[in-house]
Amino acid sequence: MQSANHALTRRAMLTGGAKAAVAASLVPRCRPAIAEEEPASGNPDYVIWDVHGHLSSPGDTPGQRIANLLRYADRMGIERLIVFMGYPWAYDPSPEEVRRQNDQVLEAVEHARGRAFGFVYLNPKHTEASLAELDRCVRDGPMVGVKLWVAARCHEECLDPIVRRATELKAPVLQHTWHKITGNLPGESTAADLAILAARHPAASFIAAHTAGDWQRGIRAIRATTNVTAEICGSDPAAGMVEMAVRELGAERVMYGSDYAGRSFASQLAKVHGADVSKDAKRLIFAGNIQRMLAPIFAAKGIRP
Numbered sequence: 124m125q126s127a128n129h130a131l132t133r134r135a136m137l138t139g140g141a142k143a144a145v146a147a148s149l150v151p152r153c154r155p156a157i158a159e160e161e162p163a164s165g166n167p168d169y170v171i172w173d174v175h176g177h178l179s180s181p182g183d184t185p186g187q188r189i190a191n192l193l194r195y196a197d198r199m200g201i202e203r204l205i206v207f208m209g210y211p212w213a214y215d216p217s218p219e220e221v222r223r224q225n226d227q228v229l230e231a232v233e234h235a236r237g238r239a240f241g242f243v244y245l246n247p248k249h250t251e252a253s254l255a256e257l258d259r260c261v262r263d264g265p266m267v268g269v270k271l272w273v274a275a276r277c278h279e280e281c282l283d284p285i286v287r288r289a290t291e292l293k294a295p296v297l298q299h300t301w302h303k304i305t306g307n308l309p310g311e312s313t314a315a316d317l318a319i320l321a322a323r324h325p326a327a328s329f330i331a332a333h334t335a336g337d338w339q340r341g342i343r344a345i346r347a348t349t350n351v352t353a354e355i356c357g358s359d360p361a362a363g364m365v366e367m368a369v370r371e372l373g374a375e376r377v378m379y380g381s382d383y384a385g386r387s388f389a390s391q392l393a394k395v396h397g398a399d400v401s402k403d404a405k406r407l408i409f410a411g412n413i414q415r416m417l418a419p420i421f422a423a424k425g426i427r428p
């Protein structure tokens with residue numbers, strides 16, 4: 124009985140398959156099929172560059188991971204991605220671990236053929252190794268900025284040689300900042316820490332990643348330090364964040380980033396699309412400000428964006 128049922132089912136499936144094939148042949152050829160990969164939606168109003176992302180997307184290799192990210196970026200109308208840190212992550216990585224992660228980003232950037240730019244990930248507790256890695260990846264390699272995470276609080280003196288070298292190379296410094304009500308990690312910087320560092324290096328360009336998560340405090344902490352730009356990624360898409368940043372800092376000091384794959388493109392884009400600010404302000408936030416910030420290093424390296 125079981126085998127008869129099985130045969131019947133199989134026959135029915137075969138018959139059904141044949142019918143489906145005939146039906147498919149009758150579909151007019153001009154009608155586009157629903158492809159697995161949808162074409163880029165494009166974004167007629169805005170050019171969008173995403174200044175904050177990671178290779179934590181699906182894929183066995185950095186090349187596969189960036190290809191997946193670019194597929195999703197296309198669907199959301201995002202033209203360029205900035206990526207940093209490989210995998211797996213570590214709060215206080217050794218110089219060897221940092222180098223390995225930067226190699227993964229270099230591989231991804233090469234695979235992306237101009238659609239993605241890399242920022243070099245450094246652990247400032249290892250100052251000499253950090254300077255060597257800056258030279259390897261930015262001076263002699265294709266990377267165009269610096270990413271600092273949670274190994275050391277950024278107002279510490281060990282940051283100074285790294286910021287000086289980054290400034291010589293015209294590379295902006297993107298520093299993770301957060302204000303956790305449960306308490307920060309020992310090496311985790313607040314926006315106020317970044318303001319202290321930035322005041323010591325007036326010629327450097329800084330990006331306050333996440334604007335401290337608690338963005339009302341973050342915006343206030345960096346307000347008087349004009350070489351720090353607020354980057355909005357990572358937190359929930361709360362109404363009022365972009366409006367306050369534009370009001371307190373000016374649209375020239377606010378940048379869009381997503382923190383993908385930890386956060387979705389859509390939820391972070393919504394912060395800007397949904398903000399009650401002018402279209403000109405949104406153009407600066409989505410791409411104009413990072414393009415202006417990277418223009419000197421692009422010119423120095425001969426990169427044509």
Ligand SMILES: [Zn+2]
Nearest residue numbers: 175176177382
């Ligand atoms: Zn991140």
